[in-house]
Amino acid sequence: MKVSNLYVRYKGEEFFALENVSFSAKAGELILIAGPSGSGKTTLARIIAGLIPHLYPAEVKGEVDIMGINPITQGISKLTGIVGFVSQTPEMFTTSIVVIEELAMSLINRGVPRDEIIEKVMRVAKWLRIEDLLNKSIFELSSGQMQKVTLASILMDDPLVLVLDEPLARLDKKSCLEIARILRELANNGKLVLVFEHHLDEILPLADRVIVLNKGRIIANAKPRDVVKLLYNIDIPEISEAFLLAKEDFIPLTVDEAEKYVRSIKRRMV
Numbered sequence: 001m002k003v004s005n006l007y008v009r010y011k012g013e014e015f016f017a018l019e020n021v022s023f024s025a026k027a028g029e030l031i032l033i034a035g036p037s038g039s040g041k042t043t044l045a046r047i048i049a050g051l052i053p054h055l056y057p058a059e060v061k062g063e064v065d066i067m068g069i070n071p072i073t074q075g076i077s078k079l080t081g082i083v084g085f086v087s088q089t090p091e092m093f094t095t096s097i098v099v100i101e102e103l104a105m106s107l108i109n110r111g112v113p114r115d116e117i118i119e120k121v122m123r124v125a126k127w128l129r130i131e132d133l134l135n136k137s138i139f140e141l142s143s144g145q146m147q148k149v150t151l152a153s154i155l156m157d158d159p160l161v162l163v164l165d166e167p168l169a170r171l172d173k174k175s176c177l178e179i180a181r182i183l184r185e186l187a188n189n190g191k192l193v194l195v196f197e198h199h200l201d202e203i204l205p206l207a208d209r210v211i212v213l214n215k216g217r218i219i220a221n222a223k224p225r226d227v228v229k230l231l232y233n234i235d236i237p238e239i240s241e242a243f244l245l246a247k248e249d250f251i252p253l254t255v256d257e258a259e260k261y262v263r264s265i266k267r268r269m270v
Contacts, residue, residue, distance in 0.1 A: 001025045001048075001161060001192060006062035008043050008052060008216075017043040019216045021062070025194065027160065030187035032203055032224070033196045034231055035213035041196040042088070044213070045165040048194065049085035050076040066161060084154035088166035090146055091138070094153075099141075100134040103153050124152050128182060144175030151182065161192045168199045176202040199235045204228070205253040224253055 006021040018040045025031050033041055046052045050071035053060055060072050069078050087093055096102040100121060107117045125131045128148050133141065141149060147167055154162065164183070168176045180202040187193045187208070195203055204210070210227045212220040220227045228240050228251050239258045243251045252258040 001067075002063075002065045003044075003048075004063045004065075006044075006047065006064065007060070008040075008047060009059045010043075011057040011059070015216075017058075017216050018047075021213075021216075021218055023211055023218065023221055025192055027190050027192050028187055029208045030184055030193045030195065030206060032200070032207040032210045033194060033213060034198060034200060034204075034210055034234060036198060036234060038215075039213040040216040041198070041213055042165055043216075045085070045163050045194070045196045047072065048161075049083055049163050050074070050079050051085075081157050082159055083161045083163060084157060084159035086147070086150050086154060086162070086164040086167055088169055090150035093150070094138050097137055097139070099130070099136050099138065099149050102138065102149060103134075103156055106153070106157050120156060124155050128152050128155075129178075142175075143170040144172065144178070147171065147175070147179055148182075151179070155186075159191075161194065162186060163194050163196070165196045166198070167195065168197055168203060173202070180206055200231060201235060201237045204231075204237060204240075225251060228253070 002024045004022050006018055007016050008018040009016045021044065033044060035041055043052065046056055047060070047064060048066070048071060052058050053072070054075045064071055066079070067082055069082065071079055094102055096105055103121045103124065104117050107120065125134055128151065130145070130148050130152060133145055133149060167179055171179065183193050183195060184206040197203055204224050207224050209221065210224050211218055212227050212230050220230050228236060229244065232241070232244055237253060239255050240251050240253055243258065250261055252261055
């Protein structure tokens with residue numbers, strides 16, 4: 001996937017939401033697109049998912065190439081089976097009342113045989129640990145359960161690229177850890193996973209790269225540890241924040257990393 005010289009300005013707005021945004025990404029990567037509210041994260045997610053300018057009117061300049069498809073000119077329909085989009089309000093995109101129907105719907109619409117649908121629904125549900133939710137109503141689900149169900153329904157089409165707009169925003173810590181683990185597994189299995197998020201505690205240590213947006217522009221594109229200082233005013237891991245406040249040269253991303261660092265210092269002092 002490649003984004004080149006992208007500019008986006010919503011209809012009726014004076015300023016561009018994105019300016020001169022360029023980057024590339026490949027299968028197997030989990031890329032975190034981070035930045036404060038208003039930095040352009042959601043706009044970029046909507047562009048990649050084919051929603052702008054087709055559902056959200058906007059002036060768009062530049063190019064996006066996803067497996068030879070340009071979502072700016074070709075729209076959502078051309079991205080079926082290629083890009084899966086999870087909104088920050090997933091309940092708005094559900095089409096069924098019962099969970100199992102929500103998972104099966106896209107395969108039913110494509111005329112996939114019943115036995116194949118059941119096998120795939122059960123396989124995906126088991127992997128995401130939502131077997132106990134299959135017969136529940138969508139309206140009974142917690143925010144964490146809703147995110148898992150939405151992700152499962154997207155995976156039924158086996159997309160090559162996953163675009164998730166603030167998937168952790170409304171979740172408790174346990175649910176955040178579960179979703180982050182699942183996203184890392186998806187990348188390990190060859191998917192390109194793009195996570196647009198400003199709650200970074202659980203996802204930052206698992207990312208291969210972080211693209212930092214500020215006021216619609218990319219200000220960094222590097223490994224998590226190399227950009228963590230730029231993310232100080234966002235919700236970074238508490239252990240990273242503590243080391244930043246202490247003005248340490250090494251900034252750990254996890255408690256385990258911090259413990260190893262402290263032990264290495266103790267050994268040098270003996």
